[in-house]
Amino acid sequence: MRVINRTIERERLSELAEQAGLSITGVGPADSFGDGLADVLVSRIRNGHLDGFPWFTEDRALFSTDPRNLHPTARSIISVGVPYWMPDIQHPNDGVLRGRISRYAWGRDYHKTIKQRMKHLHQLLEDELGRSIEARLLVDTARVVDRAIAARSGLGWYGKNTMILVPRRGSWVMLGELVVDFDLQHDIPLKPKCGQCTRCLDICPTGALVDDYTLHTPSCISFLTIELRGTIPREIREQMGDWVFGCDMCQEICPYTNAAYAEDEPTFRPKSIDHAFPPLHWIISMDEEEFRAEFSGTAVMRAKWEGMVRNAVVALGNTGSPDDLDVLERVLSTHSSPIVRGHAAWASARIDRDLVRPLLKRSHERETDPHVLEEIETAIKAPSA
Numbered sequence: 001m002r003v004i005n006r007t008i009e010r011e012r013l014s015e016l017a018e019q020a021g022l023s024i025t026g027v028g029p030a031d032s033f034g035d036g037l038a039d040v041l042v043s044r045i046r047n048g049h050l051d052g053f054p055w056f057t058e059d060r061a062l063f064s065t066d067p068r069n070l071h072p073t074a075r076s077i078i079s080v081g082v083p084y085w086m087p088d089i090q091h092p093n094d095g096v097l098r099g100r101i102s103r104y105a106w107g108r109d110y111h112k113t114i115k116q117r118m119k120h121l122h123q124l125l126e127d128e129l130g131r132s133i134e135a136r137l138l139v140d141t142a143r144v145v146d147r148a149i150a151a152r153s154g155l156g157w158y159g160k161n162t163m164i165l166v167p168r169r170g171s172w173v174m175l176g177e178l179v180v181d182f183d184l185q186h187d188i189p190l191k192p193k194c195g196q197c198t199r200c201l202d203i204c205p206t207g208a209l210v211d212d213y214t215l216h217t218p219s220c221i222s223f224l225t226i227e228l229r230g231t232i233p234r235e236i237r238e239q240m241g242d243w244v245f246g247c248d249m250c251q252e253i254c255p256y257t258n259a260a261y262a263e264d265e266p267t268f269r270p271k272s273i274d275h276a277f278p279p280l281h282w283i284i285s286m287d288e289e290e291f292r293a294e295f296s297g298t299a300v301m302r303a304k305w306e307g308m309v310r311n312a313v314v315a316l317g318n319t320g321s322p323d324d325l326d327v328l329e330r331v332l333s334t335h336s337s338p339i340v341r342g343h344a345a346w347a348s349a350r351i352d353r354d355l356v357r358p359l360l361k362r363s364h365e366r367e368t369d370p371h372v373l374e375e376i377e378t379a380i381k382a383p384s385a
């Protein structure tokens, strides 16, 4: 007769998770987070810190503070993390003008990887318990607050950059959760360890970390390059530097994250160095089909083709030289997207305002889109550097 285990010891859970490719776990209750989290979320919304996300409403925020809203039979939450620090891949410094893609998006889309591994763990747990388990497998749904769950389950602690820092891995860890219908021994939450350090706040080029543990989303380079459709506010473009997808600056500067040890996670490896540090001219010259062929299956798809080309144009404006003006002139006169053409007007003026004024005037005569005309007029009028 088959012996049915009714509980799973914490150590055994770690073994099963490891088997499923989930080397980092924490376990916590499935109870409501109560007013503490609700108050933070609502105050962030009311202070405009989540502007730009029309879906991040107060109702949705309140819903997300109780995991049982998603899954009424929930008893425990297994918080999982997949680490992705790979120090052997560095900016090539080969004289090619390159942008930067944030590390989490270099390889296969993490949603797929984590979901697949959580499904495997779900299966292993069912085999272990000898029954079917009601579970919800969550990555990034925003129907729960991944980081709040990770902190409560002892997987890591909140840094002042709002990231979850995992012992020995820093914040180079993507998160997911299995909400399950049985009791598990809980882990103890870890104490925040930032102390007096404010390096992440100090380094953020756009000042998006407005206070300890507080991110002003509309200024975050991650938001601007990934989520924002349309026009990037002009006054912030210079600060975006060479980031074309996401930003890692508040993580790279963190002493704990800096001390992360290397992981062998092939799933986060880029197809080529160009998929981590893409040549800007390469991105700018891509059509939609080429973009899809190069980046499908990665998280970069989220920015969409038009967004990625727009971002590369801004990065070229920030890092290019008069040698790049030919490319920008071509974009300004032939690109099918008015958003991209508008940013190209800005980028060419950013490189050399005096040199490009005649070109901008010519483009102005040809252009018909009101948004692009406004960008060209502003670029022409801008005072010389």
Ligand code: B12
Residues within 6 Å of the ligand: 037, 040, 041, 044, 102, 103, 104, 139, 140, 141, 142, 143, 144, 145, 146, 147, 148, 158, 161, 162, 163, 164, 165, 171, 172, 173, 174, 175, 176, 192, 213, 214, 215, 216, 217, 220, 222, 223, 226, 227, 245, 246, 247, 248, 250
């Ligand atoms: C929306 C979103 C974004 C938005 C907005 C970020 C934001 N303000 O939350 C944008 C597009 C800007 C973004 C950027 C990034 N994101 Co994001 N994002 C999310 C998403 C979908 C929801 C986050 C959310 O609910 N925020 C709500 C706000 C209110 O939370 P918060 O500002 O962090 O506030 C919390 C803390 O500050 C803390 N807190 C507040 N006061 C205090 C006081 C003390 C003393 C302490 C200790 C804590 C504390 O409590 C608050 C509530 O949890 C989650 C996935 C998910 N479903 O949870 C991923 C997620 C948070 N993102 C993630 C990542 C990796 C990133 C980027 C690094 C990507 C990149 N390289 O470009 C950047 C990092 C920017 C940053 N410093 O946060 C990971 C984080 C992993 C980790 N180890 O922490 C997540 C969890 C996705 C995942 N599945 O792994 N993201």
